[in-house]
Amino acid sequence: MHKEHILTKNQQIIFDLIDKSPEPLKAYSILFNVQKRGIKAPLQVYRALDKLVEIGKIHKIESRNAFIACHNSSCQVAKATAFSICEICEKVTEISSAGLSKYLANFKDKDGMKYSKYNLEFFGLCKKCNTR
Amino acid sequence: MHKEHILTKNQQIIFDLIDKSPEPLKAYSILFNVQKRGIKAPLQVYRALDKLVEIGKIHKIESRNAFIACHNSSCQVAKATAFSICEICEKVTEISSAGLSKYLANFKDKDGMKYSKYNLEFFGLCKKCNTR
DNA sequence: TATATTAATGTTATATTATTACACAGTGTT
DNA sequence: AACACTGTGTAATAATATAACATTAATATA
Numbered sequence A, B: 001m002h003k004e005h006i007l008t009k010n011q012q013i014i015f016d017l018i019d020k021s022p023e024p025l026k027a028y029s030i031l032f033n034v035q036k037r038g039i040k041a042p043l044q045v046y047r048a049l050d051k052l053v054e055i056g057k058i059h060k061i062e063s064r065n066a067f068i069a070c071h072n073s074s075c076q077v078a079k080a081t082a083f084s085i086c087e088i089c090e091k092v093t094e095i096s097s098a099g100l101s102k103y104l105a106n107f108k109d110k111d112g113m114k115y116s117k118y119n120l121e122f123f124g125l126c127k128k129c130n131t132r
Numbered sequence C: 001t002a003t004a005t006t007a008a009t010g011t012t013a014t015a016t017t018a019t020t021a022c023a024c025a026g027t028g029t030t
Numbered sequence D: 001a002a003c004a005c006t007g008t009g010t011a012a013t014a015a016t017a018t019a020a021c022a023t024t025a026a027t028a029t030a
Helices: A008-020 A029-036 A042-054 A098-105 B009-020 B027-037 B042-054 B098-105
Strands: A059-062 A066-069 A080-086 A092-094 A117-124 B057-063 B067-070 B080-086 B093-094 B117-124
Touching: A008 A029, A008 A042, A008 A066, A029 A042, A042 A059, A042 A066, A059 A080, A066 A092, A080 A098, A098 A117, A117 B027, B009 B027, B009 B042, B009 B067, B027 B042, B042 B057, B042 B067, B057 B080, B067 B093, B080 B098
Parallel strands: A080 A117, B080 B117
Antiparallel strands: A059 A066, A080 A092, A117 B117, B057 B067, B080 B093
16 A cells, blocks of 8 residues: 655656556657646656655656556565566556565575565566467 | 586686676686786687676676676576675675566566576675674 | 588667756745 | 755666677588
């Protein structure tokens, strides 16, 4: 569950854009899209993105350098994320599986070490791309 | 187990450098290090890196844009990777856990979909950093 | 051997992604 | 008021990665 954060103007503009997008968005494509709304510089975008990631409203898809809104109420503020990525159409979906999160949150390595955070990216073909 | 690949000159130079490094290396730091050996341009580095990743001799740490040699005989040619990353000292270790790989290789999402590939990055504090 | 094919190289230029540095404004606290 | 903290605006630049094109090396196979 997300703690409610009041977003600032820039954060809100950028979150809305990402939230409405069916696909992950890249920083500079966000920039081009919000220039008419007064956000002119890369840094303004990156600052908002950093904050939004920090508070868990969006996630970064590391292998794609792109950002997606969080639609998973069980992900604890950007600390435990899992995605499926279609290698053909690039569709990205956040995976919300209680089993998976439990398994990973409790995973201990050889040295018995547990981790405070993880990011998992699965790759394959989505249903559509798999059947054509 | 790795299929044996004969590396080309550039690939060998770059693999040796990464293999000897205790830390993941970034593309441009690789470039600076191999310029004395005749590799002058970024593209020469990236091409070798791409190939080395493809054949599983190295892995890319996506969250760091850095490359590490594979020391895990059970990772099937870059298809299934897991790392632990220390958020203080940036030490990166490849995790080789039969249980983990089995769990992830067999993971099915809500739609029953299985994936051909994954990359998992755990974050936390390494032993050293945790105790000081 | 000749020739076709594929993979790798070399080089220049450029695209894309991200940060540094500095000045300033708003808000809340002591 | 003085201070700390967070966010903003702007310009410049650093860091990461790819496009395009010409050439060479290695492999395969007729």
